[in-house]
Amino acid sequence: MVVIGTAIYMLGNLGILPGDYIIYLELIVWVVGILSITYILSILVKRRLSNTVGVDNASSLSFIIRVVGYALAIAGFLAAFRVSLGAALAAGGFAGLVLGLASQDVLSNVFGGIMLLFSRPYKVGQRITVSTWQYGMDFPTYPPKYFSNDFLIPGYTGTVKDITLLYTVIETDEMVELRIPNSIMIQAAIFVHDKTWRRKVRTRYEISKDLDPDLVIERIEKGLSDMEGLIQPPIVRVLEATQTTFVLGIDVVSSSIYEEPVRSDVIRRVNKIIKGINQTEKVKQAG
Structure with a gap:
């Protein structure tokens, strides 16, 4: 990315590239470069620091790095077009309304991931059961409950493997990867099994x-x-x-x-x- 950016700068100074195109090329290099560096850095942090600070803390730090990377990419995009703070807020209000309606589910998952990061109802590596009305289950009518005469909790049980911007990744007891949107996890009832080892x-x-x-x-x-x-x-x-x-x-x-x-x-x-x-x-x- 550094080489490409330097080449674009030199071609612009030599007059080979028109000035109108330079800003767009530089913007592409900035956004792609920031997102790539953010992705690589988050992966390295998760892998290298897991043994030092723990899997859960390393995953949280990786999540923060991704959020900061997206924020820097957006800030660079606005700065490239010299958008003032007032104009950015005004445009952001209108764009936020339009994009919020168009991508309500995606944004709710992102904010759900941020809420999970701070509230920490569960951690990476913990075994949990997720019970939520959004994902219903059908049970046999006979016998309804074999080992309990009291109740039966419908849910998905497994070990938390990762918490990303959009999904919580769970490996079920059947060793199948399950991805549940963070907006669902915020509303779900969470049973943390290894909070107490009994x-x-x-x-x-x-x-x-x-x-x-x-x-x-x-x-x-x-x-x-x-x-x-x-x-x-x-x-x-x-x-x-x-x-x-x-x-x-x-x-x-x-x-x-x-x-x-x-x-x-x-x-x-x-x-x-x-x-x-x-x-x-x-x-x-x-x-």
């Missing part, structure tokens, strides 16, 4: 009515007491009963931000406990 996991388990529920509950609580990462003693309750089974709710508070590994461990342990009780009952009946 999770209450409820597991539903059905047992036969032939078994004594008090005995089963006692055995399960004892069998789960040595689980890895257990923060509180497990609690087992009878949630409901069908014609042939009791439905148990097994609540475990574990030092994890993921439900599936904890629930898997609970199910495997409870399955062994129930098998042991059934075998004992068969031996008693045979004797």
Whole structure:
């Protein structure tokens, strides 16, 4: 860009390029050069400073550099045409009205990104769930909820990878990149999972009515007491009963931000406990 700018300046002084064209060429060089330098600098800051100041701070600094770059490009554009402050404000008011109506969604995403930068409801690297009415979900009518009788939160869960001018980039738990506009993120309900490194996991388990529920509950609580990462003693309750089974709710508070590994461990342990009780009952009946 420096070489091109120098060449344009020399050609203008030599009279090869008409003066009317020089300002336009210089303006193109300025805008393209500033945006290119801004982009490269923001990428370098994000990559080089991530290990020093943290991924979140490096991403925020990269975002600020991009905003400053766009501001400098616009300022250079106005200065090239020698637009005064008063004229710029007057023209900006009219242009802002027209452009605001024409590009309302784009501008709302940009300002949404700036608000996210200062409010920081979540950070790059955090695992979050985004629940918003703009992106609806269809759920099966039967069974509506398998592991909870209380509620089901519709949302998208994943790890925040980047916050750009227009989008928040999330890598979902299925390892798919999801880009949500910043204007949506400002309005959404955000569940930050790793704010506190613990999770209450409820597991539903059905047992036969032939078994004594008090005995089963006692055995399960004892069998789960040595689980890895257990923060509180497990609690087992009878949630409901069908014609042939009791439905148990097994609540475990574990030092994890993921439900599936904890629930898997609970199910495997409870399955062994129930098998042991059934075998004992068969031996008693045979004797």
